[in-house]
Amino acid sequence: xxxxVALVPGGSVTSPPGFRAAGVACGLKASGARDIGVxxxxxPAVSALVDTANALPAAPVVRNRGLDTSALRAVVVxxxxxxxxxxxxxxxxxxxxxxxxxxxxxxxxxxxxVCSTGTIGDRLALDIVLPGIDAAVAAMGPxxxxxxxxxxxxxxxxxxxxxFRVPLPGGGAVTLGIAAKGAGMISPGMATMLAYVTTExxxxxxxxxxxTAAAAATSFNRISVDGQMSPSDTLLxxxxxxxxxxxxxxxxxxxxxxxxxxxxxxxxxxxxxxxxEHAVRLTVREAADAEEAEAVARAIGNSPLVKxxxxxxxxxxxxxAQSAGHALAGRAGPPALLRVTVDGEEVPGAxxxxxxxxxxxxxxxxxxxxxxxxxxxxCDLTHAYVTLNAEYHT
Amino acid sequence: xxxxVALVPGGSVTSPPGFRAAGVACGLKASGARDIGVxxxxxPAVSALVDTANALPAAPVVRNRGLDTSALRAVVVxxxxxxxxxxxxxxxxxxxxxxxxxxxxxxxxxxxxVCSTGTIGDRLALDIVLPGIDAAVAAMGPxxxxxxxxxxxxxxxxxxxxxFRVPLPGGGAVTLGIAAKGAGMISPGMATMLAYVTTExxxxxxxxxxxTAAAAATSFNRISVDGQMSPSDTLLxxxxxxxxxxxxxxxxxxxxxxxxxxxxxxxxxxxxxxxxEHAVRLTVREAADAEEAEAVARAIGNSPLVKxxxxxxxxxxxxxAQSAGHALAGRAGPPALLRVTVDGEEVPGAxxxxxxxxxxxxxxxxxxxxxxxxxxxxCDLTHAYVTLNAEYHT
Numbered sequence: 001x002x003x004x005v006a007l008v009p010g011g012s013v014t015s016p017p018g019f020r021a022a023g024v025a026c027g028l029k030a031s032g033a034r035d036i037g038v039x040x041x042x043x044p045a046v047s048a049l050v051d052t053a054n055a056l057p058a059a060p061v062v063r064n065r066g067l068d069t070s071a072l073r074a075v076v077v078x079x080x081x082x083x084x085x086x087x088x089x090x091x092x093x094x095x096x097x098x099x100x101x102x103x104x105x106x107x108x109x110x111x112x113x114v115c116s117t118g119t120i121g122d123r124l125a126l127d128i129v130l131p132g133i134d135a136a137v138a139a140m141g142p143x144x145x146x147x148x149x150x151x152x153x154x155x156x157x158x159x160x161x162x163x164f165r166v167p168l169p170g171g172g173a174v175t176l177g178i179a180a181k182g183a184g185m186i187s188p189g190m191a192t193m194l195a196y197v198t199t200e201x202x203x204x205x206x207x208x209x210x211x212t213a214a215a216a217a218t219s220f221n222r223i224s225v226d227g228q229m230s231p232s233d234t235l236l237x238x239x240x241x242x243x244x245x246x247x248x249x250x251x252x253x254x255x256x257x258x259x260x261x262x263x264x265x266x267x268x269x270x271x272x273x274x275x276x277e278h279a280v281r282l283t284v285r286e287a288a289d290a291e292e293a294e295a296v297a298r299a300i301g302n303s304p305l306v307k308x309x310x311x312x313x314x315x316x317x318x319x320x321a322q323s324a325g326h327a328l329a330g331r332a333g334p335p336a337l338l339r340v341t342v343d344g345e346e347v348p349g350a351x352x353x354x355x356x357x358x359x360x361x362x363x364x365x366x367x368x369x370x371x372x373x374x375x376x377x378x379c380d381l382t383h384a385y386v387t388l389n390a391e392y393h394t
Numbered sequence: 395x396x397x398x399v400a401l402v403p404g405g406s407v408t409s410p411p412g413f414r415a416a417g418v419a420c421g422l423k424a425s426g427a428r429d430i431g432v433x434x435x436x437x438p439a440v441s442a443l444v445d446t447a448n449a450l451p452a453a454p455v456v457r458n459r460g461l462d463t464s465a466l467r468a469v470v471v472x473x474x475x476x477x478x479x480x481x482x483x484x485x486x487x488x489x490x491x492x493x494x495x496x497x498x499x500x501x502x503x504x505x506x507x508v509c510s511t512g513t514i515g516d517r518l519a520l521d522i523v524l525p526g527i528d529a530a531v532a533a534m535g536p537x538x539x540x541x542x543x544x545x546x547x548x549x550x551x552x553x554x555x556x557x558f559r560v561p562l563p564g565g566g567a568v569t570l571g572i573a574a575k576g577a578g579m580i581s582p583g584m585a586t587m588l589a590y591v592t593t594e595x596x597x598x599x600x601x602x603x604x605x606t607a608a609a610a611a612t613s614f615n616r617i618s619v620d621g622q623m624s625p626s627d628t629l630l631x632x633x634x635x636x637x638x639x640x641x642x643x644x645x646x647x648x649x650x651x652x653x654x655x656x657x658x659x660x661x662x663x664x665x666x667x668x669x670x671e672h673a674v675r676l677t678v679r680e681a682a683d684a685e686e687a688e689a690v691a692r693a694i695g696n697s698p699l700v701k702x703x704x705x706x707x708x709x710x711x712x713x714x715a716q717s718a719g720h721a722l723a724g725r726a727g728p729p730a731l732l733r734v735t736v737d738g739e740e741v742p743g744a745x746x747x748x749x750x751x752x753x754x755x756x757x758x759x760x761x762x763x764x765x766x767x768x769x770x771x772x773c774d775l776t777h778a779y780v781t782l783n784a785e786y787h788t
Contacts, residue, residue: 053723053724055719055721055725055729056732057719082712084712120712120713121742227697228716228720229716229719229723304621304622304775304779308783316514318479318513318514321450322450322478322622325623325625326623329449335449382780382784383781386702386775386777386779390702
C-alpha cells in the first residue's frame with residue numbers, strides 16, 4: 001500500500017459514506033449459501049467499468065456494454081450460474097435482472113450493472129433469481145458489504161474485500177471499499193473476475209476511467225491462477241461524490257491507492273487460487289521489451305510443469321528455463337542467460353529449497369536481453385485443483 | 395495409414411535393411427533400465443533433421459546445428475539427463491558423446507547426431523555415459539531396434555515404435571522404421587521430443603528435407619500433452635539407399651507414408667501423455683484462417699479446465715467455449731457460434747456423456763467464422779500428472 005493508506009478495521013465495500021449493500025440466498029447455490037448481491041449508491045455516482053477481452057463474453061457483459069458506464073449507480077450480482085454462452089435469451093435474462101433491481105431500488109435500469117458468475121452454458125433460473133433480487137434490496141444497509149462479498153463467491157475459499165482510508169496531499173482523506181471474488185479461470189484480459197470498488201470521492205468521469213484502466217493493468221491483469229480468461233471478468237468502480245471533489249495531486253493519490261487496493265484484492269485471488277498452496281510474485285527482469293517480459297512471465301506462471309514443481313517444493317531451474325525458452329522461441333536478440341532467485345536465494349540451491357516451503361515468496365528471473373521487466377502473481381498446481389475441476393460438473 | 399501401408403509384425407527402427415541399433419544400461423536411470431541407445435546405417439545415408447524452436451535449446455541441439463544434417467549416418471542418445479541449460483560445457487559434453495560414438499562406429503563425428511532426454515539443468519555424468527556408448531556400439535545388431543526404443547524413454551509408459559511396409563505406385567515397396575519417445579513437456583514447436591525414422595529408400599537430400607518438414611507439421615507439431623515445448627525436441631530421418639531410388643509418384647507415396655508414420659507415433663505420445671486417461675483428436679472447423687484455427691485448437695487442448703473436465707468425463711461445453719473465446723480475444727470477424735460434438739454426439743447431452751467414458755474420442759468444434767480448420771491431439775489432466783511432476787525432482 002502507498003504510504004499512509006490504512007486498512008479500515010472491519011471495513012467493506014459499504015465503508016465509504018452513501019453506499020448500501022446486501023447478500024442473500026435465493027437457492028442458486030446447492031449449499032444454501034448467499035448467492036444474490038446488490039450494491040448501490042444512495043446518490044448519483046460517477047462510474048468506470050472494464051470487462052473481459054474474451055471473444056465470447058457472458059450475457060451480462062454483453063448487456064452492460066450497451067450502457068453509459070460512466071453513470072452507473074448500482075450493481076446486481078448472482079453466483080452459481082454465469083449466464084455465459086447462453087445467447088440472446090441470456091442477454092434478455094440479464095436485462096430482466098437489471099429491470100427487477102431497478103424497480104426495487106427506484107432507479108432506471110440503465111443505472112444498474114449486472115454480473116453473473118458460476119457454471120457456463122446454463123440458463124439462469126429467473127424464477128428464483130428475480131424474487132431473490134427483491135429480497136436482497138429489502139435487506140440492504142450500510143453494514144451489508146460483507147454479506148454482498150460473500151454472495152458473489154463461487155469456488156473461493158473466502159470472500160476478498162475490505163476498506164482503506166486514503167489521506168490526501170491537499171488535506172482530508174477519502175475511503176476506498178472493495179469486494180472481489182475469483183479463484184479459478186483466472187487470467188484476466190482486461191479486468192478480473194468480479195471486483196467492485198466504492199469511494200465517496202467526487203471524480204470526473206474521464207479521470208475515473210483513466211485511473212481505473214491504470215489500476216486494472218497493474219493488478220487484475222497481472223495475475224494468473226490457470227491461464228484461463230473468463231468470459232465474465234468485470235471491474236466496476238463507483239465514486240458517489242458524498243466526499244470531496246478531487247483534482248491534481250489528490251486525484252493522483254486516489255489513483256495510486258485505487259491501484260494498490262486492486263493489487264491487494266488480486267493477490268488474494270492468487271492466494272485463493274483453486275487448490276493453491278503457494279503464491280508466487282514473479283518478476284522477469286532484463287527482457288528486450290515489455291511485451292517480451294510479460295510473455296516470459298506468463299509462460300512461466302502458466303506452465304503446468306513449473307506449477308507442479310512449486311507444489312512439490314522443487315527448485316526446478318530447468319523447467320523455468322524451458323518455459324522461458326518456449327516464450328522466447330523465434331524472437332531476435334541475444335540468447336537468454338537465465339538467473340533465477342527465490343526470496344533472494346539462487347535456484348537451484350539449498351537456500352532455495354527452504355524458501356519453497358513458504359506459502360508466499362518472490363521469484364526473480366533475469367534474462368540479460370535488455371532493460372524491460374514485468375510482474376505476474378501466480379500459484380501452484382496441486383491435486384486439489386484437479387479434484388475441484390474434474391468434479392465441478394456442468 | 396494410407397491405403398496399402400502395412401505394419402510389419404515385430405518390426406522396429408532396424409527393420410529397413412542396412413540399419414543396426416542397440417540399447418544398454420549405463421547407470422543414468424536409477425532404475426537400472428536401458429539408458430544409452432545407438433542407431434546407425436551400415437552405409438552412407440541421406441538424412442533430414444528438424445529440432446526444437448525453444449529459444450534455449452539443449453546442448454545436443456546446439457551441437458547438432460553445426461552439422462550438415464543431410465549427411466548423418468548415426469545417432470547416439472542417452473535418457474535420464476537432458477544436457478539442457480548446461481551452457482557451453484554441456485555442448486562440449488555433447489561433442490564428447492559424438493566423438494566417442496564415432497570412434498566406436500568407425501565414422502566421422504560429423505556423421506553422428508546426439509540427443510539427450512531427462513532432467514534439465516544437470517551436467518551429464520560422462521564417466522558412465524562414454525563407457526556406456528562403447529557398450530552400446532558393441533551390442534549393435536539388426537535386431538536391436540526395440541532395445542534402442544526402450545533406451546530413449548523417460549517417463550513413457552512404453553516405447554513407441556515399429557515398422558511399416560509401403561507399396562510404391564511404380565512397383566516394389568520400401569520399409570519405414572520408427573522409434574520415438576515422449577510423455578511430458580510435449581507441445582513440439584518444430585518436431586517432437588525424440589523420434590527416429592529409418593528407411594532403405596534412396597532419396598535426394600532436398601526431397602527428404604521437404605518430406606520431413608511436411609511430416610513434422612502434421613504430426614508432432616500437432617500434439618500437446620501439457621503445452622510445454624521441450625528444449626530437446628528432435629526428429630531425425632535416415633534414408634540409407636539400400637533400397638530403390640525414389641522419384642515422382644513413388645517419392646510422394648513415401649512422403650505420405652512418412653507423415654502417417656509420424657502421426658502414428660505422435661498419437662502414441664498423446665495416449666502415453668503423463669497421467670493421461672483420455673486421448674482426444676480435436677478438429678476445429680470454420681475458423682477465419684488457419685492460424686486462428688490452430689490458436690483455438692491449442693487454447694482448448696491446453697486449457698487445464700478443459701483437460702480436468704475430460705478427466706472427470708464431464709461434457710463441459712462452457713469451458714470449451716471459454717477457451718475458444720480466450721483464443722479469439724481481439725480478433726476481427728463474426729462472433730463464434732460454437733457447436734461441439736464428441737464422436738458425433740452433441741455437447742452437452744446424454745450421448746456425449748457416454749462418449750467421454752471412452753479412452754479415445756474425436757472432438758469437433760465448429761466456429762462459423764470461415765472455412766479454415768486445424769487438428770490437434772491432446773490428453774486429459776489427471777492426478778497422476780500432478781503426482782508425477784510434483785515428485786519428479788531435479
